[in-house]
Amino acid sequence: MTSPVPASSRPGGTAPLPRCAVCDAESRQAPFRASQPEQAPDLDLRPGEPVRSAMARWLQQCPSCGYAAPDITKAHPAAALAVAAAPFRALLADASLPPLARRFLAWAHVLEETGALHAAAEATLQAAWVADDLGLPEFSRAWRQEAVALWRSGPALDAEQTVRIVDALRRASAWDDAGNTAETLAAQDPPEAVAQVVALELRLIAVRDTGRHTVASALPPPSRRPHASHHRVASRGPGLLARLRRWLGGH
Ligand SMILES: [Zn+2]
Structure with missing residues (x-):
């Protein structure tokens, strides 16, 4: 354990380094404080700016063993076993994958191995966002499909999570699955904010639109809402936004 030496008495006056x-192993890690996004999130709840562009700082990664997590000083008791095992080592060594995406997939792998399937789905979707930014549609599609499989293999999902599955399937061009999942959800009389997003998803699926759309675009047009902003979005979509906030709290 790190001894509680005051930062001022350490060489160079620096604070103790995070310990994996x-x-x-000790390593220097860039700090990341999740601030409240200023823009509406995407339909899959990828946050708006400025958080959106800071994905390189969402996760820490140990340069010694490769363990990746929002905070590498914490780990599930079974994480060490997963990190030492061949699949994790192979993933880290796979130079065909973008390094930042590999980091999210590494975290997803540890989460999956320790039984946190929905969190693993989240991290896998984040790898797809990295692929989106890099213009690598095949990886984007594959990792969205993988995220959906992880979500579906975990505990039952609520309406808000199910709408994110619909979005992941739509963006992966899995039209039949996306359409059927959206229709089933719409028939279950979901909360109003979810119903609005599902309606938009169904319109996008009908025209085979795989693009990025924000939660704001699922809401009524801003014509009667001068100075429409994310604050208005927040007041109209409490469920989705609350989930986004919870989700950001984990980073
Ligand atoms: Zn380590």
């Missing part, structure tokens, strides 16, 4: 909970 898996291999005990």
